[in-house]
Amino acid sequence: MSSLEKRILLKDWGKNNCHTIEVYEEEGGYTALKKVLIDEKDKWTSENIIEEVKISGLRGRGGAGFPTGLKWSFIPKDTDKPKYLICNADEGEPGTFKDRVLLEDLPHGFIEGMIIAGIALGSKQGYIYLRGEFYKPWQRVEEAIKDAYNKGYLGDNILGTKHSFHLTTYRGAGAYICGEETALIESLEGKRGHPRLKPPFPAVEGLYKCPTVVNNVETYAAIPHIIINGGKWYANLGQGSEKSGGTKLFSISGHINKPGVYELPMGLPLIDIIEKVTGGIKGDKKLKAVIPGGSSTPILTAQEAKKAIMDYEGMAEAGTFLGSGAVIVLDETTDMVELAYRVAYFYDHESCGQCTPCREGTRWVKNILKRFKDRIGSADDLDTLCDFSEYMSNGATICPFGDAVKMAVIPIVKKFREEFEARIDKTEKVHEKISIGDR
Amino acid sequence: MNKTEEKEYSFSKKSEDRFKELEKKFPQRSSLVLWTLHLVQEDIGYISKPAIEYVAKRVGVSKSWVEGVCTFYSMYNKKPVGKYHLQVCHNVSCWLNGSDKLEETIKEKLNIEHGETTKDGLFTFTHVECLASCGTSPVVQVNNDYHEKMDPQKLEELIEKLKAEV
Ligand SMILES: Cc1cc2nc3c(=O)[nH]c(=O)nc-3n(C[C@H](O)[C@H](O)[C@H](O)COP(=O)(O)O)c2cc1C
Ligand code: FES
Numbered sequence: 001m002s003s004l005e006k007r008i009l010l011k012d013w014g015k016n017n018c019h020t021i022e023v024y025e026e027e028g029g030y031t032a033l034k035k036v037l038i039d040e041k042d043k044w045t046s047e048n049i050i051e052e053v054k055i056s057g058l059r060g061r062g063g064a065g066f067p068t069g070l071k072w073s074f075i076p077k078d079t080d081k082p083k084y085l086i087c088n089a090d091e092g093e094p095g096t097f098k099d100r101v102l103l104e105d106l107p108h109g110f111i112e113g114m115i116i117a118g119i120a121l122g123s124k125q126g127y128i129y130l131r132g133e134f135y136k137p138w139q140r141v142e143e144a145i146k147d148a149y150n151k152g153y154l155g156d157n158i159l160g161t162k163h164s165f166h167l168t169t170y171r172g173a174g175a176y177i178c179g180e181e182t183a184l185i186e187s188l189e190g191k192r193g194h195p196r197l198k199p200p201f202p203a204v205e206g207l208y209k210c211p212t213v214v215n216n217v218e219t220y221a222a223i224p225h226i227i228i229n230g231g232k233w234y235a236n237l238g239q240g241s242e243k244s245g246g247t248k249l250f251s252i253s254g255h256i257n258k259p260g261v262y263e264l265p266m267g268l269p270l271i272d273i274i275e276k277v278t279g280g281i282k283g284d285k286k287l288k289a290v291i292p293g294g295s296s297t298p299i300l301t302a303q304e305a306k307k308a309i310m311d312y313e314g315m316a317e318a319g320t321f322l323g324s325g326a327v328i329v330l331d332e333t334t335d336m337v338e339l340a341y342r343v344a345y346f347y348d349h350e351s352c353g354q355c356t357p358c359r360e361g362t363r364w365v366k367n368i369l370k371r372f373k374d375r376i377g378s379a380d381d382l383d384t385l386c387d388f389s390e391y392m393s394n395g396a397t398i399c400p401f402g403d404a405v406k407m408a409v410i411p412i413v414k415k416f417r418e419e420f421e422a423r424i425d426k427t428e429k430v431h432e433k434i435s436i437g438d439r
Numbered sequence: 440m441n442k443t444e445e446k447e448y449s450f451s452k453k454s455e456d457r458f459k460e461l462e463k464k465f466p467q468r469s470s471l472v473l474w475t476l477h478l479v480q481e482d483i484g485y486i487s488k489p490a491i492e493y494v495a496k497r498v499g500v501s502k503s504w505v506e507g508v509c510t511f512y513s514m515y516n517k518k519p520v521g522k523y524h525l526q527v528c529h530n531v532s533c534w535l536n537g538s539d540k541l542e543e544t545i546k547e548k549l550n551i552e553h554g555e556t557t558k559d560g561l562f563t564f565t566h567v568e569c570l571a572s573c574g575t576s577p578v579v580q581v582n583n584d585y586h587e588k589m590d591p592q593k594l595e596e597l598i599e600k601l602k603a604e605v
Contacts, residue, residue, distance in 0.1 A: 082466075091571045092568075092569065092571070093569075094530045094531055094532070094568070094569035094573070095531065095532060095569065095573055096569075096571060096573075097571040097572055097573050097574050099571070100571050100572070131571070132477070132512070132514045133514070133570055133571075133580060134571070135583035135584075136583070136584070136585070168464045168465070170470075170473070170474070171473065171474065171477060172473070172512070173473055173476065173477065173512035173513070173514040173515055174512050174513035174514035174515075174567075175511060175512050175513065176568065187473065188470060189467065189469055189470055190467075190468075190469035190470045190471060190472035190473055190498075190500070190504075190508065191469070191472075191504075191507075191508065192507055192508055192511040193511065193512075208466060208467055251573065251574060252574065253532040253535075253573035253574050253576060254531075254532055254535050254536075254573075255535060259532075259573070259574040259575070259576075260574045261574060291531070295530075295531060295569075326573070328531055328532055328535075328573070330535070334535070338534075339531065342529070342530065342531055342534055343531065346530055346568050346569070349568060350568065352511075
């Protein structure tokens with residue numbers, strides 16, 4: 001293990017049977033819940049739990065980085081409606097594979113976090129939405145839920161108190177957009193995954209038109225540690241900007257020696273992560289570029305990556321985003337035209353089809369890039385591409401999917417333009433080009 | 440298969456039991472649509488027209504609602520697939536680590552293209568998007584199981600093994 005790693009959420013990872021309730025309890029699991037409900041029950045009012053989460057600086061780990069405590073405080077207190085808690089385990093952002101570790105190997109951590117969140121928000125029912133492909137993780141989560149019921153951590157009158165909280169799993173069926181929280185809610189209601197217009201925000205009108213909090217698996221998994229050690233302790237784990245507290249699970253893949261999931265304090269230099277944590281680039285090649293936060297985040301050139309700091313603020317300064325913490329490392333051999341095409345192909349496949357600019361635009365983007373892939377691009381194509389990606393972003397669509405396409409594709413084209421220009425066909429030959437509108 | 444030949448569908452015993460359990464867990468019945476389609480697919484491998492009608496009736500939503508859901512989500516097979524559904528991830532990290540060679544292996548060895556099924560009905564091949572297994576890429580999902588850190592040789596061995604199991 002690299003000395004830069006700091007295992008809090010992953011502290012039990014790799015121990016024999018770490019997915020079981022027995023090992024989780026042996027290692028101190030469910031003590032945060034006991035503190036909140038029994039040992040220190042006077043201290044942990046719902047306001048105080050939310051306040052502690054605010055102090056911790058915890059920000060949503062699903063991609064958008066919204067402050068968790070603040071989100072929780074939006075849930076209305078004086079309502080007769082039931083309140084719902086949702087765990088977003090859709091993990092669809094290309095490059096991301098960290099939630100899978102928590103679901104499959106450490107399920108009790110985020111379950112305990114959800115129960116505590118349920119108590120803080122006055123919710124009696126939570127749903128865990130897993131992407132459909134996660135069959136084994138789903139089985140593990142089901143087993144964990146059953147064990148937690150048997151031990152009295154879930155159900156009516158948890159640990160003999162007046163509190164109740166129930167958990168139910170739900171399986172998606174192959175749609176990236178269902179990671180977006182309002183599409184997820186639609187899907188959970190048994191519909192096509194079409195994002196909703198906001199407002200109303202889910203905190204006011206979410207699942208079944210009731211107040212709903214959606215958080216990522218990793219976000220919930222941090223909660224027990226914040227309760228046990230305090231929000232301040234958690235905030236101080238970060239080494240960079242004060243606004244980015246805690247540790248973060250990074251999914252690191254691509255052309256590196258040791259790909260995998262690493263828990264690191266916020267605020268490390270990206271280059272240290274690549275060289276010291278993941279053992280550097282494979283086969284003595286040079287670094288060409290890094291996609292820092294999942295495929296929807298703007299790519300960094302090697303030069304930019306060498307200066308970048310891995311926290312919310314550091315990434316913003318570099319002109320990109322921390323996203324889901326999915327770092328994809330590309331060596332000097334990477335064909336950037338092919339990369340842009342693969343990325344565009346994905347968005348074309350996954351657009352939900354609800355808004356015209358996104359439904360049609362994703363296809364146009366893909367088709368133009370296909371021309372460069374086939375070495376029959378034209379000089380105009382590049383300008384057209386950059387131009388019309390503007391029309392599918394900046395509020396032209398209901399959800400930020402259209403913006404994600406722009407952020408994912410255009411920086412590759414702009415920063416590595418010469419590779420695209422090299423694929424322009426300069427002969428007079430007339431090609432039977434696919435038109436940008438073709439399927 | 441001709442549509443008119445499609446068999447009537449009703450839950451297997453296992454799916455019936457599971458459905459009854461699920462009915463208790465959601466305050467609104469429409470939430471059962473996705474779950475129920477999963478049960479159908481476990482029973483018969485794809486979502487047939489009669490199954491759509493059956494699901495609509497059991498859940499209590501319209502047929503077009505179920506059809507709409509079925510066509511939206513890529514995991515629901517709209518036509519029968521092979522006994523083994525080979526799904527090769529071709530997103531960025533898998534591509535960087537050689538997923539193209541896996542696709543070629545399948546095409547050569549089984550003589551099928553993306554979306555096709557072998558004549559013996561054993562294998563269907565599709566390429567799919569990121570499976571959240573990029574750290575152990577390239578990955579091939581076969582039915583419910585992930586096969587990680589694949590290479591052409593391992594894939595050939597896997598195909599042989601699956602053939603032998605039949
Ligand atoms: C297109 C799109 C896809 C998303 N996919 C995911 C996902 O797979 N997992 C996730 O946790 N959040 C995803 N999100 C973010 C969610 O909308 C939401 O912000 C998040 O679940 C909130 O939880 P958090 O605050 O704990 O991060 C996605 C957002 C968009 C716009
Ligand atoms: S790119 Fe293939 S699993 Fe993520």
